[in-house]
Amino acid sequence: MNTIYILWLRQLKRYFRSKSRIFASLAQPLLFLFAFGYGFSSIFARAGGGNYINFLAPGIISMSVMFTAVFSGIEIIWDKQFGFLKETLVAPVSRFNIMLGRTIGGSTVAFIQGLIVLLITLLVGFRPSLSLLFFALVFMFLLALFFTALGTAIASKLDDMQGFPLIMNFLVMPLFFLSGALFPVAGLPKIFSYIVKLNPLTYAVDGIRGTMNGMHAFSLTLDFFVVVIVAVVCIWIGSLLFRSIEA
Amino acid sequence: MKIIDVKGVSKKFGNFEAVKNISFAVEQGTIFAFLGPNGAGKTTTIKMLTTLLHPTDGSISLNGFDPVHHPEQARHSFGIVFQDPSLDTELTAYENMEFHAVLYGVKSDVYKPRIQELMELVDLWDRKDSLVKDFSGGMKRRLEIARGLLHHPKVLFLDEPTLGLDPQTRNHIWGYIQNLNKKEGLTVFFTTHYMDEADRVANTVSIIDHGKIISSGSPEELKQKTNTKSLEEAFLALTGNEVRHEEASSKDSMRQARRMWQGGNRR
Numbered sequence: 242m243n244t245i246y247i248l249w250l251r252q253l254k255r256y257f258r259s260k261s262r263i264f265a266s267l268a269q270p271l272l273f274l275f276a277f278g279y280g281f282s283s284i285f286a287r288a289g290g291g292n293y294i295n296f297l298a299p300g301i302i303s304m305s306v307m308f309t310a311v312f313s314g315i316e317i318i319w320d321k322q323f324g325f326l327k328e329t330l331v332a333p334v335s336r337f338n339i340m341l342g343r344t345i346g347g348s349t350v351a352f353i354q355g356l357i358v359l360l361i362t363l364l365v366g367f368r369p370s371l372s373l374l375f376f377a378l379v380f381m382f383l384l385a386l387f388f389t390a391l392g393t394a395i396a397s398k399l400d401d402m403q404g405f406p407l408i409m410n411f412l413v414m415p416l417f418f419l420s421g422a423l424f425p426v427a428g429l430p431k432i433f434s435y436i437v438k439l440n441p442l443t444y445a446v447d448g449i450r451g452t453m454n455g456m457h458a459f460s461l462t463l464d465f466f467v468v469v470i471v472a473v474v475c476i477w478i479g480s481l482l483f484r485s486i487e488a
Numbered sequence: 489m490k491i492i493d494v495k496g497v498s499k500k501f502g503n504f505e506a507v508k509n510i511s512f513a514v515e516q517g518t519i520f521a522f523l524g525p526n527g528a529g530k531t532t533t534i535k536m537l538t539t540l541l542h543p544t545d546g547s548i549s550l551n552g553f554d555p556v557h558h559p560e561q562a563r564h565s566f567g568i569v570f571q572d573p574s575l576d577t578e579l580t581a582y583e584n585m586e587f588h589a590v591l592y593g594v595k596s597d598v599y600k601p602r603i604q605e606l607m608e609l610v611d612l613w614d615r616k617d618s619l620v621k622d623f624s625g626g627m628k629r630r631l632e633i634a635r636g637l638l639h640h641p642k643v644l645f646l647d648e649p650t651l652g653l654d655p656q657t658r659n660h661i662w663g664y665i666q667n668l669n670k671k672e673g674l675t676v677f678f679t680t681h682y683m684d685e686a687d688r689v690a691n692t693v694s695i696i697d698h699g700k701i702i703s704s705g706s707p708e709e710l711k712q713k714t715n716t717k718s719l720e721e722a723f724l725a726l727t728g729n730e731v732r733h734e735e736a737s738s739k740d741s742m743r744q745a746r747r748m749w750q751g752g753n754r755r
Contacts, residue, residue, distance in 0.1 A: 243590050243593070244590070244591060246590075247586075247587055247590040247591065251576065251579065251583075251587060254578070254579065254583070255576075255578045255579075258578055258619075259578070323573065323577065324570065324572050324573045324574040324575075325574055325575065325576045327540065327570055327574050328570075328574045328575075328576075328588070329591065330539075330540060331538050331539060331540060331563055331566075331568055332563060332588075332591040332592060333560055333561075333563035333564040333591075333592060333593070334560075334591060334593075335560060487540060487541050487542065
């Protein structure tokens, strides 16, 4: 328990000490929010979709949680290169606890980042319903767990940051664009809609959006179970891969 | 009692055999120096003893545990100061120490006075709240040594611990370690390129070259065997004068560059 706590604390300290990183990782979601939000809102309204900012904001919050989470997981590569990982790997604690402490710490960081973006969306006119806000936060944290664990799993197999663009362009970006974060899932061409439905991120975004403003395509129970299951599977795979690291 | 017992251990990386069928033992409560030129297989051996690498062949016993099959019990038995930096530079010196104490299950009423004692020993107590990234190379090294001693392990591995430290600090640190060795029966396993250091503190020396152990014994025995006056001469007589080339991965060369840069950036 102490192990998990101290690893969690370390992630938070690192996060709050790098102010530049906090600001830098806000830039991308904000760009998407303004460019898409203002760019498409009139078309979206004319097509009968309603207020686009209301639709888009949960998607942008999901995006910032997801990106920060993947990055927190990938950070293990830095620890490998700067040698700190060895210090944790030779400690007399189970690798599963190390992996869990890191993952929960990284998820907390991603969750906080999501909260900051949520506050910003309020400034540009997003008005979420408050009745299910607690469940929206639960969805955000599960999403964070899912992608931090995924990042950890991938990073366990990589030795340097050279694989990072590959992960961004072939995994993170496609998952994001094919998730319904930016557009409604209903009424997509058939093949495209299958792909979107196979993407676990779709359900996380749907759950966050559904609990924030009632615009959901699937039942919230389905969203919840899909996200819990993929989070658990990613933590499990991540811990197996993390255990096999040789330094 | 043999606290470290290595039997017929080999390690291959692809086609390259870094360690070739080595066997040796370290008695409990002794100070053991593991010497060899660059690239001889010292660090690989330490990594195998400390559960970070799995041997390709052979068996290891550390405090009675096999590092491959019972890594957690083995990890309880030792502390290690690595050859390359292993601090979290975004944390303060004190936070690095505290992190280690919690990870090794040391209780806070034990670790609080001990952290102060150790940080005073390495002359860093007045800098305890500075971020490690602001430290010079030598200061980082001292902090790592203090950290390795924090949980009073049964076996302490030191991989070139005093590289880049001034003689005052080296004497200081060795004095403390020898004291722990006498008082608490701490077994010390260390590598170094300073032969005078090994001559002075080690009870037993093993020399490894090209992945094979070529000679073992007390410093006196090695000097007699080679008919030389100092351990350095004995070492050169046994391993030859040729300069070694070490194959380094990108990771290693990056660390090396980082270390050199820090070394030249002393405050």
